[in-house]
Amino acid sequence: MFENPDQQSRENLKEAFLEVVENQLKADDPKITRQTLVRLTSEGISKKDAKKLIAQCVVTEIYEMQKRNELFNLKRYTRLLMNLPKKPS
Numbered sequence: 001m002f003e004n005p006d007q008q009s010r011e012n013l014k015e016a017f018l019e020v021v022e023n024q025l026k027a028d029d030p031k032i033t034r035q036t037l038v039r040l041t042s043e044g045i046s047k048k049d050a051k052k053l054i055a056q057c058v059v060t061e062i063y064e065m066q067k068r069n070e071l072f073n074l075k076r077y078t079r080l081l082m083n084l085p086k087k088p089s
Helices: 005-027 031-042 047-068 074-082
Strands: none
Touching: 005 031, 005 047, 031 047, 031 074, 047 074
């Protein structure tokens, strides 16, 4: 399917981060994830694109956790989600 192993790895990561979003939505934990999905879709963003934006926040939070050697920080993650649709930085 993919000629480039790096492309396959990127697709696998993308799917994994979207799965994290799906798991958060299914568990309704943290609640801000579902609230953000509802907010973004009410602003006219497709459900698929909204989930991709939320997944970018997951990636950013994981990066920050690794960089700072910290556990998940709900306040930081919430701040990232509240800033959507602006891309996390």
